[in-house]
Amino acid sequence: MRARRVRAHRRHRAARGGAGAERFLRRHAGSAVCLVDASWTIVAWTPAWRSMCRNASGADPAGRNVARQVFTGTGSRIRRAAEEEAEFRRLLVDDLRRAVLRHPRDEALADLVTGLRTGSEAFDALWSVASAPGPAGGRVVLDFGTGPITIGSDVVGLRDGLCAIVFSAAPGSADADRLAELIGSHASR
Template sequence: MASSRSAFAELLRAWRDRLSPADAGFTVTGGRRAPGLRREELAQLAGLSSSRGTNATGCTAAPVSCRPRTERSHVPAGIQRPAARLGGVPTGVFTADWTLVWWNAMWSALHGDPAAVPPAGRNLARALFGDGAARAMMRPVRPERGQDAFEASIVADLKDAVSRCPGDAGLDRLVRELRDASDAFARHRAARTAATRHTTDRKTVRHPEVGDILLDCDILVVPDVDLRMVAYTAATGSSDAGRLDLLRVTGGRTAAAPS
C-alpha cells in the first residue's frame, strides 16, 4: 500500500514538473524557482485542497472491484474537471479494458479524431491486436520500452480486468475476439511470466503533419472509478514541445514541422 501511494505521488510530481503553468491555463508571474506547476496549482486543477494529506481525485492505492458495466463508461466530474483544464496537453480517459471514453481536442490533434470510428473501435487493445477500424486509424507509436513489452502490458491489464470481473460478457467477448485475431495477443495471454501493467513510458508518435514527436506518456490510475487518465507531455523548450505547440495552433491539420 505504501509503495503504491509513493508511486502515485511520484507520478503527480512528474506531471507538475513537465506541465508549464501557461499550458494549464495559469498566468505566469515572476519568482518561480522551477518551470513546472506548483503543488497548489495542481490541486486547483483537480478542484481539491492543496494539503499534503489530500487524496487527489479520490484515488486510492487499494485494489478495485469490478464496476457494473453500465457505469464503466461514465467519467465523473472529479476526473473531467482536471482533464479539461489540461487543454494544451493531449489527454484521454480510458476504462479498465482500455476503451477511450473521453478525450480533448489535443488528443484528437495528436492521435486522430476518435469520433471518426464507432465506439467499439475506440479501444487500445483492438488497435494493437485487432484488424478493424481501431487498428486502421491508429497512428504509428514507438514505445521506448519496446513494442513487445507495450503489448504485453496491455494484455496484463486485460487479464487483471477479467480476474476482477468474472463472467463479464463484454470483456470475455473482447478477449475471445483478440485471441482469434492475433497470434501476438494469444502468446502474451498464455505467457507464464507476469507482465508489467501499462504505466508511464516514453513514446515517439509519428504524426502525418508535424513528424515524429517524442513524448512522456503518464498514466494516472483512478481505482475508485476503474478509469485511467493518460496525458502526453514534452520536455520544456525541446523541439518536441515545439511540435506540440504547432498541434495546438493547427489542430493537427497541415503544418510545417519545426527544424
C-alpha cells in the same frame, strides 16, 4: 426492459467515469489526455488529445480500443520503440486479465479478449503466460506524415476505475513546439 436500461445506463456512467475523471480532464484541458476504461477503450478525452489524434474520437468504440489498435495494428498513429512496445503490450494483457477477473459477467470484455486471442498470435502468447509488467508509460512517436514527434506517454490510474493516458513533450524542446503546433492547427478545424 426498464431494469435493463437502468443497468445499461449505470454501466455507461461507470465507463465514462465520475466527477473525479471529469475534474481530471478539465484540469488538463490544454494537454493531450484520454481516459480508458477497464477494456482499454477510450471513453473520454481533452480537446488537445482530439486535435493530436486528428479526431480519432469519432471512431466507434471498437475503433477506440487501445488493445485492439496495438495488437492488430489498426487505427493508431502512435509508435513505440521495440522494448517499450513489448512492455506496453504486457501491461495491456495484464490489465485486461485483471479486468476479466473483476468483471466476469461483462460480455463485451469477454468478447474483446476472445477476439484478440483468436486475431492476434502475440496477444494469445502473452495471455497464455503470467507476467509482471514494468512501469506504465514511456516514449512514443506520433507520425502524421509531417515528420515524427517524440513525446512522453504516462498511464495514471484514477479513482473512478479509469486510467488516464497523458501525452507530453519535454518543455522547450523542438518536439514540444511541434506538438503545440499540431494541437493548435487542428483545434481550430
